[in-house]
């Protein structure tokens with residue numbers, strides 16, 4: 712049911728998911744370096760990517776990725792200060808940015824500490840427009856966007872039933888109210904996610920098995936499953952799903968291990 716450029720790779724466990732994701736980032740970064748360009752990497756929040764960030768900060772990735780050319784952005788952030796336990800920036804800083812000694816000018820974080828989340832969204836949108844030197848109406852093309860998926864089908868901070876966020880087509884960054892948690896969040900919008908050269912969605916854990924089956928094999932219903940909105944128009948979409956999360960998928964369509972490479976299937980909704 713996904714976009715034509717969608718690849719679904721089932722991996723054994725979270726460790727393999729981490730290693731495959733790190734390798735994909737390495738290869739994407741190398742191709743940008745070959746074009747002598749900076750590499751823009753959008754980090755995800757949540758717990759799944761923590762192991763990936765730690766892995767990227769260690770060899771072989773520490774010494775094979777040209778980190779001096781990488782600029783870090785975020786897909787979403789909580790409305791908290793950067794040192795708060797819930798901060799996506801804090802997680803990335805502790806596991807990746809500090810270990811790699813990434814310079815401040817390469818770190819473009821959402822300022823969750825601002826009094827109103829809408830201010831943080833507006834400021835981040837300005838920062839993106841300025842950094843990409845965007846013309847009016849244009850969207851930034853990030854090289855790699857990392858995303859997770861909640862058991863409710865959300866991604867970034869695009870949550871089910873949040874029509875204002877799910878249907879946003881003009882803004883780059885918004886600050887939706889998330890009823891489920893009774894908080895505001897700051898998030899990139901679907902058009903920005905879909906402008907990326909590559910999106911990698913990390914899905915791990917048995918609690919996501921039913922949702923990922925509905926998302927990949929069920930009807931296209933982005934109000935119910937906002938992660939279905941992720942359909943890069945001119946980019947690659949790679950799903951990395953570990954065995955516990957993939958256990959309900961129609962297994963004949965996916966290779967069991969990375970040795971068999973990626974399966975790609977596509978069909979329009």
Ligand code: 6PG
Nearest residue numbers: 756757758759859860861866867
């Ligand atoms: C966040 C994330 C969110 C996350 C999913 C999956 O800020 O929490 O951006 O979209 O990716 O909730 O989280 P886990 O990886 O913890 O399951």
